[in-house]
Amino acid sequence: MIFYDENNLDLIEKDLRYLQLLSKQYPTISVASTEIINLQAILNLPKGTEHFMTDVHGEYESFTHMLRNASGVIKRKIDDVFGNSLREEQKSSLATLIYYPEQKLELIKQTETNLEDWYKITLYQLIDLCKNICSKYTRSKVRKALTQDFAYIIEELLHEHDDRVDKQAYYNGIIKTIIDIDRAGEFIIAISNVIQRLVVDRLHIIGDIYDRGPGAEIIMDALMDHHSVDIQWGNHDLLWMGAAAGCEACICNVLRISLRYANLRTIEDGYGINLLPLATFAMEFYNDDSCKGFVSKTLDKNVSENELNLLAKMHKAISLLQFKVEGHIIKRHPEFQMDDRLLLDKINVETEEIQLYGKNYKLNDIVFPTVDWSDPYKLTEREEDLLKKLTASFVNSEKLQRHIKFLYSKGSMYLTYNSNLLFHGCIPLKEDGSFKEVKIGTIKYSGKALLDRIDRVARDSYFFKDDIKLKKYGMDMMWYLWCGPDSPVFGKKRMTTFERYFIDDKSTHYEEKDYYYKYRDNEQVCKNILSEFNLNPNTSHIINGHIPVKTKEGESPIKANGRLLVIDGGFCKAYQPQTGIAGYTLIYNSYGLLLTSHEPFAAIKRAVQEDKDIISSTRILEHVVARKRVADTDVGVGLRERVADLEKLLIAYRKGLIKEGSEEIVS
Incomplete structure (x- = not known):
């Protein structure tokens, strides 16, 4: 306990306005004393699980x-x-x-x-x-x-x-x-x-509540009912957050992933998003296309062949639309340094090849009915109309918007809590293991400052209504966070979605990871990250998700001598x-x-x-x-501060600086 004596009166007098407000909750010496005893008892209880x-x-x-x-x-x-x-x-x-x-x-x-x-x-x-x-x-x-x-x-x-x-x-x-x-x-x-x-x-x-499985909205309902929860956003969560804000590229990716896993339950039943416009569009333009490279991965044996055929057509339709709208973002933002993801203009329809990194690769599919090869990223009128309808469905889904607001209220890019640093993916690092600077707007950020800045941008994308330019930049950034080369929740140099669909050569499918994944078993690098977030590097831990641990191959989830846990x-x-x-x-x-x-x-x-x-x-x-004990936790820090404030209030009462049972300050 911190006991205040007459030598501390100058400090107490400086805090009189705050102590006056505190006295409304604890109006007498007896009430304040009881609360101090209660808080001290709580501090000595075992910490919660x-x-x-x-x-x-x-x-x-x-x-x-x-x-x-x-x-x-x-x-x-x-x-x-x-x-x-x-x-x-x-x-x-x-x-x-x-x-x-x-x-x-x-x-x-x-x-x-x-x-x-x-x-x-x-x-x-x-x-x-x-x-x-x-x-x-x-x-x-x-x-x-x-x-x-x-x-x-x-x-x-x-x-x-x-x-x-x-x-x-x-x-x-x-x-x-x-x-x-x-x-x-x-x-x-x-x-x-x-x-x-x-x-x-x-x-x-x-992180990563959304995508692949059939009931993300059920999980969100359960989290909203939970008595004490926090969420560190994953790349899949940020994708849905961007979609809910109206980002067309995020919407296309959300739908593509749902179709890839034949999982439309969350989209249609969970959030009431109308996919009839997409189905109609797909049947109109891809009716004669087998779309064999877009057959959904599904564990559900009850999905009929006819349904799988329709899903494949919808899958291909939304994928090509995705590549177009992503191209628009890349061209708007040269600072993203993602020109290598502009692939439609690298296709040679006559030779049925694509040029990647100075080498030609054979395409396994050359049916692109909506692409104008003189301007491959241009949207057709039907595509523009489809995007408007899909965007309206996402933006006007009441349940989706309620869940996304909860993700913002309980979520963040990272959390430090009880000597643990929680974040989904990585901290971008350079080849030597030092923090990498990433440009956002006109300013470069690294380490903790980078995650703090991204957190603010993510909130701008959703909550800014008046400044259209700022909101638009925020939505573009939400897509970048999904697949950008320096995104801390993606953690890879590029996302090879196009290659996986259209090129059989698997060497093009490889996604090079950030240097973080090279150094995450390096104890000193992990300690540097903990220090960057103002945690004790010798006793704290980094806790991650994102990259599955290959347990059956002998990989351990414990890295860097216990400093990092995946x-x-x-x-x-x-x-x-x-x-x-x-x-x-x-x-x-x-x-x-x-x-x-x-x-x-x-x-x-x-x-x-x-x-x-x-x-x-x-x-x-x-x-x-x-x-x-509770005293050893972050909650304990707050309780000790409360005890200190109450002790000052006791002195104020006993010295007559504040009267008991009154809001009056004695001058």
């Missing part, structure tokens, strides 16, 4: 289950509390009940022969488990997590003491009454939700053949850092019916001897 997840890519079933089971933490808590007193199948059943209380209760009601007895046993189990989880939180925090209907009852049961024999009948009476009045099911749902909420104090999403383990099903697993979760609790790897998840329905949890294995990365 943080969960880090990345690159979920629309895989809503796996994500939902991981959120509900807290990456295996709830199952471990059940093991801790019940040990050998429950069989493994009983523990699994209890865990599933906590994850999916509504669905599991419906099954129990159909199969349980003595429902009243089951309710009684289960209620006591849930209360014992909840007691354990709540033990490191204040009553106030627990109270805020309780549902209004059962808040008083749950609080009473959680603070039952076994040694109070005289109250045993009282607590048994509560349980019996809950069952007798047919409220046991609702009570189980309520206490399961409390367990789910309190077992994870803060959730960090390190936790993209293949949440997205499309990446799982590369990684060999189905994602990582990083857990940071009061005892240290744990990395959990997950096996593929079947389905929520099977989890409920068969008590099938995600199979996870956990390894300890760091274990501290002295358990970390």
Whole structure:
């Protein structure tokens, strides 16, 4: 604690205006003193558990289950509390009940022969488990997590003491009454939700919520309902943010990726975006084109051949439109240094070749019905009309706009939190490992300043309404962040989309990575990055996603002697053949850092019916001897500052500089 004496009066007098405002919240010495005692007690509690997840890519079933089971933490808590007193199948059943209380209760009601007895046993189990989880939180925090209907009852049961024999009948009476009045099911749902909420104090999403998987909008709904979450934008998130702002190039890319994976659920059902204009356009111009290079990659066996043919035509149509509008941006911004991505004018239709980097390559497809070879980037009237309709659908999608506003309110390019530096992709580096300067507008930025500037530009692209020129530049920058050579969320020299579609020679498909990826196993370079963001380089960590860790090939997610952790383990099903697993979760609790790897998840329905949890294995990365307290966290810093302010307020009261119970300052 910081105690202020008469020597500090000059400092207190300087802060009188602020202390006057503080006195409205704490109007007496007694109230202020009580709050100091309360805050000091909180500072000595164990720190809350943080969960880090990345690159979920629309895989809503796996994500939902991981959120509900807290990456295996709830199952471990059940093991801790019940040990050998429950069989493994009983523990699994209890865990599933906590994850999916509504669905599991419906099954129990159909199969349980003595429902009243089951309710009684289960209620006591849930209360014992909840007691354990709540033990490191204040009553106030627990109270805020309780549902209004059962808040008083749950609080009473959680603070039952076994040694109070005289109250045993009282607590048994509560349980019996809950069952007798047919409220046991609702009570189980309520206490399961409390367990789910309190077992994870803060959730960090390190980018790429969108694309590939079928339910990004479901994930966004879940994040909006979460009690404490932050998001570090990934390149796929920024692409959707640009699309929502009305950037035509971003819209084309969003649609192309959705068609590439035969995933129109999020586009059409999730956000109500009308794709009929694109389908009509595709059938008009590509009806006689097999579009064989544009057949969607899909894991859904229910997609018919006719549907796949239509998707292929839409896929090719939007891809060529994308190359045109991207060409417009590249020509508008020579500072982007992306002239090598102007490819339509490098095509020789007579020889069916394209010239790339001084070499000619054979094209596997030469059907370009909307391209005027005298001006290959010129949009036709039909293309302009299509773009207007698609843009209107994105800009006017109420649900999409609500989700994007949430991404802005809870998101950023990076976050420093409790000695960890979180960002999705990379920090652009030069060949020698030093920070690379990147030109934005007329000014060059590097390191932390670069990410700060990009963060502001991303917000300009969406929120600036009056300055059209600034908004337009912001939208162009959102596309650049998706695929530009110095984008920290892309991290590659070029995106070879055209080559992958039209050139069979795979040497042209290679995407050279930023030097960051060469140096991310270099401890000194990682320490330099941590220092750049004002973190202790010897104890802090960089936490990344973006590039999947090829676990099955022996690659480790732990880099630079533990200074950098890459936790993209293949949440997205499309990446799982590369990684060999189905994602990582990083857990940071009061005892240290744990990395959990997950096996593929079947389905929520099977989890409920068969008590099938995600199979996870956990390894300890760091274990501290002295358990970390709230005082050791960023929240603790704020609480200590609050205590210091309240101590100054006490002095102001005692010296008569501010009167108790009054807004008056004594002159």
